[in-house]
Amino acid sequence: MITQKTKYALKALMVLADEKAQDGEALRIETIAERSGAPKRFLEHILLDLKRAGLIGSRRGRNGGYELIKEARSVSLAEVLRLIDGPLAPLPCLSRKAYQRCEDCVDEETCRIRAVFSGFYWSYLVMIESLTLADLQMDAEPLERFARQSLAPETPEG
Numbered sequence: 001m002i003t004q005k006t007k008y009a010l011k012a013l014m015v016l017a018d019e020k021a022q023d024g025e026a027l028r029i030e031t032i033a034e035r036s037g038a039p040k041r042f043l044e045h046i047l048l049d050l051k052r053a054g055l056i057g058s059r060r061g062r063n064g065g066y067e068l069i070k071e072a073r074s075v076s077l078a079e080v081l082r083l084i085d086g087p088l089a090p091l092p093c094l095s096r097k098a099y100q101r102c103e104d105c106v107d108e109e110t111c112r113i114r115a116v117f118s119g120f121y122w123s124y125l126v127m128i129e130s131l132t133l134a135d136l137q138m139d140a141e142p143l144e145r146f147a148r149q150s151l152a153p154e155t156p157e158g
Contacts, residue, residue: 011036014066026065075133
């Protein structure tokens with residue numbers, strides 16, 4: 001489950017991506033908050049994290065504000081999730097970027113908990129690593145159709 005902070009970050013990035021696709025003006029934090037529905041007080045910290053990560057930039061002055069400095073198709077949703085919430089893995093022993101052996105683990109090779117969680121985690125990872133900010137800008141219908149098809153119960157062929 002993603003946190004509310006991550007949802008605010010994604011919404012702010014969508015606002016900035018939409019603005020870049022139109023006329024590309026830098027947006028003041030108040031405008032981003034209004035368009036995204038995210039509280040300004042949370043956005044201040046989130047936008048600084050996104051700026052430090054090189055996803056957005058800021059301009060000073062009369063026409064100042066924040067702007068997306070990367071192309072939307074090159075901003076990985078997994079990158080944003082990791083930036084805001086930390087590792088994606090359900091177990092520390094499955095994390096690629098923050099690996100740690102589980103304290104109570106006797107043998108990773110035979111750990112049944114690790115085996116079960118690794119199966120769905122790698123599937124999730126393949127999907128989330130392939131999604132970008134550009135996917136959030138698109139009509140959500142194709143992604144919703146994909147999710148419905150993935151969750152639909154299998155029917156016996158007859």
